[in-house]
Amino acid sequence: MNVRAIAARALVQVLGEGRSLAAVLPPALSRTESRNRGLLQELCHGVCRWLPQLQALLDRLLARPLASTEHAVRALLLVGLYQVWHLRVPEHAAVSETVAAARQLRKPWAAGLANAVLRAALRRREELAAALKADPEADTAHPSWLLERLRRDWPDDWPAIVAANNARPPFALRVNARFLDREAYRRHLAEAGHNAAPAPDAAGALILEAPVEVALLPGFNEGWVSVQDAAAQLAAPLLQVRPGLRVLDACAAPGGKTGHVLECEPGVALTALDRDAGRLDQVRANLRRLKLDARLIAGDAERPADWWDGVPFDRILVDAPCSATGVIRRHPDIKLLRRDSDIPALAERQRAILAALWPLLRPGGRLLYATCSVLRQENDEVIAALLAARADARAQPIAAGWGRALAHGRQILPGDADRDGFYYAAVTKHPVASRGS
Numbered sequence: 001m002n003v004r005a006i007a008a009r010a011l012v013q014v015l016g017e018g019r020s021l022a023a024v025l026p027p028a029l030s031r032t033e034s035r036n037r038g039l040l041q042e043l044c045h046g047v048c049r050w051l052p053q054l055q056a057l058l059d060r061l062l063a064r065p066l067a068s069t070e071h072a073v074r075a076l077l078l079v080g081l082y083q084v085w086h087l088r089v090p091e092h093a094a095v096s097e098t099v100a101a102a103r104q105l106r107k108p109w110a111a112g113l114a115n116a117v118l119r120a121a122l123r124r125r126e127e128l129a130a131a132l133k134a135d136p137e138a139d140t141a142h143p144s145w146l147l148e149r150l151r152r153d154w155p156d157d158w159p160a161i162v163a164a165n166n167a168r169p170p171f172a173l174r175v176n177a178r179f180l181d182r183e184a185y186r187r188h189l190a191e192a193g194h195n196a197a198p199a200p201d202a203a204g205a206l207i208l209e210a211p212v213e214v215a216l217l218p219g220f221n222e223g224w225v226s227v228q229d230a231a232a233q234l235a236a237p238l239l240q241v242r243p244g245l246r247v248l249d250a251c252a253a254p255g256g257k258t259g260h261v262l263e264c265e266p267g268v269a270l271t272a273l274d275r276d277a278g279r280l281d282q283v284r285a286n287l288r289r290l291k292l293d294a295r296l297i298a299g300d301a302e303r304p305a306d307w308w309d310g311v312p313f314d315r316i317l318v319d320a321p322c323s324a325t326g327v328i329r330r331h332p333d334i335k336l337l338r339r340d341s342d343i344p345a346l347a348e349r350q351r352a353i354l355a356a357l358w359p360l361l362r363p364g365g366r367l368l369y370a371t372c373s374v375l376r377q378e379n380d381e382v383i384a385a386l387l388a389a390r391a392d393a394r395a396q397p398i399a400a401g402w403g404r405a406l407a408h409g410r411q412i413l414p415g416d417a418d419r420d421g422f423y424y425a426a427v428t429k430h431p432v433a434s435r436g437s
């Protein structure tokens with residue numbers, strides 16, 4: 001099947017059924033010839049990345065709105081518009097392939113429509129571009145609720161955040177220091193024909209010049225290297241582990257940070273918890289590949305009574321479920337799938353997880369709270385609530401050259417040093433009488 005038709009089918013599930021690209025793309029890719037996989041990925045990510053803009057464009061180009069049941073035709077027209085508006089696909093190929101895809105989707109009536117819409121987009125480019133510029137949602141390709149929150153939280157930085165969210169992310173790797181150092185791995189990459197540069201502030205981070213299929217990375221199956229953004233690689237050092245400490249990774253799956261903590265210090269006793277037993281299998285597989293070991297528990301961080309053995313932890317990492325507004329460049333469907341009302345609900349969950357886990361931290365212990373969100377309601381405000389509720393909780397300022405200091409934690413905005421957006425706050429427990437713990 002034509003790759004535009006496959007993309008349209010995959011996108012119907014995201015746009016019409018609310019499924020994520022992460023769920024929909026892998027099966028679609030496995031049914032696609034390897035030479036077309038890059039284009040399929042590009043089309044699906046690109047349509048999600050630019051959807052508010054492409055939809056505004058389509059609305060202007062259609063003489064009458066499409067019937068609300070014509071999901072596949074709408075998705076295909078968006079795929080076509082993405083190609084002519086944002087990709088350097090030659091015009092005749094973009095138009096003729098999209099027209100052919102309409103027939104393959106068994107919508108022959110839409111072939112003429114696709115031809116007319118795409119040719120009109122090309123012909124009226126300047127006039128349409130001016131109209132899109134005047135509409136903030138279309139211009140930024142962000143839904144208005146998110147734009148409003150970014151403007152409120154980051155009055156000076158929101159244009160840079162929007163630009164970073166719409167850019168393609170770098171391909172970042174974490175070199176496993178137990179096996180080899182970053183420079184040695186860089187040489188292996190170079191021998192395999194892949195150029196990479198070291199990233200600042202994260203000792204094991206390399207940024208590849210161009211994406212590579214993970215299975216083709218030297219030593220991947222042997223555990224030499226993992227795929228992880230440089231911002232996420234800041235967590236393990238911030239946890240300040242030593243041999244013999246009891247560590248809880250409370251929201252562990254798929255295990256990116258679990259693996260890194262153990263690579264930094266295999267001598268800790270690490271418990272990796274996640275509510276989702278299926279995702280916990282990914283932690284197991286990752287640790288096996290890295291030749292590391294942890295105690296894995298499928299359980300709810302909000303309900304320690306169900307799984308905790310009563311022995312306190314010296315370190316707790318809470319990499320909380322969040323809006324993922326810091327990683328939109330990697331998961332552009334977040335812009336379509338999230339709603340404004342999700343944010344207070346997520347903040348409530350984050351506060352509840354911290355409140356439930358705080359009693360599990362040993363006095364003198366350290367809790368690291370992390371999110372890949374840029375929204376204050378999920379970040380500093382969650383930590384402020386913990387500090388207000390617990391007299392024995394003290395925020396420890398994170399002195400670092402990366403990100404920006406907030407009242408309690410440190411925020412990296414997406415695109416800062418080409419990193420994902422991340423928030424980190426460190427809180428220690430003081431051995432004083434506490435209210436309620």
Ligand SMILES: C[S@@+](CC[C@H](N)C(=O)[O-])C[C@H]1O[C@@H](n2cnc3c(N)ncnc32)[C@H](O)[C@@H]1O
Pocket residue numbers: 250251252253254255256257258273274275276279299300301302319320321322353
């Ligand atoms: C941001 S992801 C964690 C990413 C992971 N730390 C890594 O570095 O690969 C958040 C995880 O929290 C889990 N989660 C959500 N609510 C939870 C809860 N109440 N208790 C335990 N895990 C939870 C989700 O299943 C998800 O796997």
